[in-house]
Amino acid sequence: MRVEVVAVGSELVLGDVVDTNSAWLSRQLAAAGIECRFHAHVDDDAHRIAAALRVALERSDAVVVCGGLGPTADDVTREALAGVMGTALRRDPALLAALEAAFAGRGQPMPPSNARQAEVPGGARPLENPFGTAPGLRCPVGERVVYAVPGVPRECREVFTRAVLPELVSTSGSLDGPSAVGTRTLSTWGISEAEVAERVLRHLGDRPDQGTARPGVEIGFLASEQRGVQVRLRARGVTAAAVSEELDAAEATVRAALGRAVFGSGDETVESVVAGRLSQLALRLALAESLTGGLVAARLVGVPGASRFFAGGVVAYDAAVKRDLLGVPPGPVVSASAAAHMAAGAVRALHADLGLALTGVAGPKTEEGQPVGTVFLGMAGTGLDRPASRALRLPGDRETVRQLAALSALDWLRRHLERLAGSTASPREPAAAGAQSGEGA
Numbered sequence: 001m002r003v004e005v006v007a008v009g010s011e012l013v014l015g016d017v018v019d020t021n022s023a024w025l026s027r028q029l030a031a032a033g034i035e036c037r038f039h040a041h042v043d044d045d046a047h048r049i050a051a052a053l054r055v056a057l058e059r060s061d062a063v064v065v066c067g068g069l070g071p072t073a074d075d076v077t078r079e080a081l082a083g084v085m086g087t088a089l090r091r092d093p094a095l096l097a098a099l100e101a102a103f104a105g106r107g108q109p110m111p112p113s114n115a116r117q118a119e120v121p122g123g124a125r126p127l128e129n130p131f132g133t134a135p136g137l138r139c140p141v142g143e144r145v146v147y148a149v150p151g152v153p154r155e156c157r158e159v160f161t162r163a164v165l166p167e168l169v170s171t172s173g174s175l176d177g178p179s180a181v182g183t184r185t186l187s188t189w190g191i192s193e194a195e196v197a198e199r200v201l202r203h204l205g206d207r208p209d210q211g212t213a214r215p216g217v218e219i220g221f222l223a224s225e226q227r228g229v230q231v232r233l234r235a236r237g238v239t240a241a242a243v244s245e246e247l248d249a250a251e252a253t254v255r256a257a258l259g260r261a262v263f264g265s266g267d268e269t270v271e272s273v274v275a276g277r278l279s280q281l282a283l284r285l286a287l288a289e290s291l292t293g294g295l296v297a298a299r300l301v302g303v304p305g306a307s308r309f310f311a312g313g314v315v316a317y318d319a320a321v322k323r324d325l326l327g328v329p330p331g332p333v334v335s336a337s338a339a340a341h342m343a344a345g346a347v348r349a350l351h352a353d354l355g356l357a358l359t360g361v362a363g364p365k366t367e368e369g370q371p372v373g374t375v376f377l378g379m380a381g382t383g384l385d386r387p388a389s390r391a392l393r394l395p396g397d398r399e400t401v402r403q404l405a406a407l408s409a410l411d412w413l414r415r416h417l418e419r420l421a422g423s424t425a426s427p428r429e430p431a432a433a434g435a436q437s438g439e440g441a
Contacts, residue, residue, distance in 0.1 A: 002035045003062045062144060063144070069149075070134055129159050138167075180237055217235045219234075279309050285413075286349070288316055333368070340379075344381075358378075373401050392408055
């Protein structure tokens with residue numbers, strides 16, 4: 001079954017508001033095994049909305065149109081739907097009574113304009129919206145259906161989940177036959193999207209051009225500055241058990257191809273994986289951040305239970321703070337040596353088991369002769385004979401460099417913790433003292 005999403009609102013077309021509804025709707029459809037191949041954005045004009053709906057109905061089995069159901073003059077999705085259906089709007093007495101009761105329950109008179117939300121195209125059926133005054137609409141158009149849902153995200157999700165998705169799933173089953181659908185996502189860091197794809201496809205042997213991890217399993221790749229490169233697997237079969245078996249085998253293939261570049265699956269983030277490893281090993285982490293200004297700490301404290309594994313952090317933005325608080329010796333502070341000293345200093349100052357540090361040049365201009373995008377990471381403590389450092393050259397503008405630096409540091413720590421978890425030695429070794437730069441970890 002093919003379903004298309006049409007999002008209505010001049011604010012979306014102008015870029016004043018980011019359309020999160022379409023992305024959420026697509027995820028729900030994909031999880032239910034329903035294809036969504038097209039998204040459309042259209043402004044608050046009844047004629048253009050109707051035109052977009054007609055195009056969508058020509059190539060899809062059903063359409064979900066989101067937004068334009070409010071009480072104001074620019075909310076014209078109802079008019080557009082009536083035009084597509086070849087009918088007129090009529091005022092629904094039950095909807096009007098419900099609206100009046102809702103306002104009475106708040107102790108407020110209902111503005112006359114809200115009565116527009118009780119207007120329904122002839123032949124359409126209202127869909128209950130328990131969180132707002134804009135009901136959804138089910139609008140048959142020949143053998144196809146348009147489902148209109150409110151644009152307010154909470155209301156959109158509620159109406160879609162309650163009234164639209166169950167019907168789409170039922171209809172899809174009747175069209176396509178009984179089947180089960182499953183998806184799985186693996187997240188990687190440290191290698192490019194092209195390299196991820198090439199490694200996976202090489203590992204597939206005689207199926208490199210089919211875009212499948214196994215027969216019947218679709219594979220796709222998505223690059224994200226926040227989640228690295230994701231490998232998405234999707235399988236369909238007669239039973240859920242069969243689908244799960246196919247996905248297990250496909251995941252094993254991908255992991256074999258990518259090795260330790262894979263840091264998690266599903267909703268796991270690199271910080272949640274790091275948090276789990278630190279907790280498993282009963283280690284406490286200290287941070288020393290310069291160019292990232294607390295971004296790494298913010299990611300870690302976003303994980304529930306962070307107090308178990310996170311001792312604290314020092315935002316050592318000024319060179320004097322690096323020297324006075326963290327023991328960085330005279331000399332360049334954008335260097336491998338400075339990063340290693342910062343990590344060791346964080347361990348000492350915060351009485352932690354492991355220290356992780358970041359220093360570098362985010363821009364907009366060079367510092368200490370180092371070009372924009374130069375980043376040095378430092379690590380000290382458990383599992384290291386001496387503090388270690390790593391140099392990176394990251395692309396992008398100031399904010400991109402900062403975000404990539406934070407994620408790269410967490411991934412470096414994640415790999416070190418995985419080695420510790422695989423070691424037979426006790427993880428709680430004394431924190432390293434001194435600060436000799438080295439390429440460990």
